[in-house]
Amino acid sequence: MTDNSFEQRRTILKGVISASTLALVAASGLLLPQRVLAHWPMDAFNAKTVEDALMALLGHAEFVDDSVVEFKVGSPPSYAVNGASVPIEIQSTLNDIERIAILVEKNPNPLAMSLDFTPAVKFPFKSMIKIAEDSLVIAVISAGGKLYRTSRMVEVDIGGCA
Amino acid sequence: MGLAAKDRIRAKLKEDETTVRLLLAHPMHTGRGKNDTGELIPAEYIQDIRCWRNDDEVLTIKCGTATARNPYFSFQLLGGQLGDKITIRWVDNIGAKGTAETIVG
Secondary structure, three states, X not given: OHHHHHHHHHHHHHHHHHHHHHHHHHHHHHHOHHHHHOOOXXXXXXXXXXXXXXXXXXXXXXXXXXXXXXXXXXXXXXXXXXXXXEEEEEEEOOXXXXXXXXXXXXXXXXXXXXXXXXXXXXXXXXXXXXXXXXXXXXXXXXXXXXXXXXXXXXXXXXXXXX | OOOOOOOEEEEEEEOOEEEEXXXXXXXXXXXXXXOOOOOEOOXXXXXXXXXXXXXXXXXXXXEOOOEOOOOEEEEEEXXXXXXXXXXXXXXXXXXXXXXXXXXXX
């Protein structure tokens, strides 16, 4: 009997301790300035290779090749004089798009942009990116749990990652 | 900070699509570039851009350092009507923030 109550007390004590530890950790975490940017996937944007970036951003890096799907990383000219601002345009006929990643293979950090789509948004999406040297520009669309990929080689005269 | 220039946003309704064009005034330093005296310019770039139509969040754009200086974006929103309010908010890596809003015309 005494043994039993002792046991109970220990369990309760343990519970109290772990709860307070958790609270402490949470509190210290909340005080970090990074909290503001908690939604920014730092690992993905700091990754050094295309695969690492996609793994960090989307959880996997396996692509489906589907000829029904057509989308393009387009307007870059396949040749751009100034890599500091290269226009890109993304087109797709896919539905249920969850996320789009735009990557430049040879940039120091390949991931350039990640777009979270809602059904209200429609293509084309246009923007400008920097390209450090002649490189593949890759667009990855995550739709319905699958990844679709397309790419385009862009040559630049003046590197753009200054 | 290079924030003297203003963020610009335009939204135009055509048939049943709203085209939003957005130009932000931001230097987008990658942290790898050097200034005239050869010193590294610290990283300063927009990380998160959110877009609302009226009260609905419609698009989130997360940027790395490879987004061009004075970032430009253009995209379409399905439907919409004259008088809708389009709002943009951005945050950069050192915590600077900006907002821009426009009425669909």
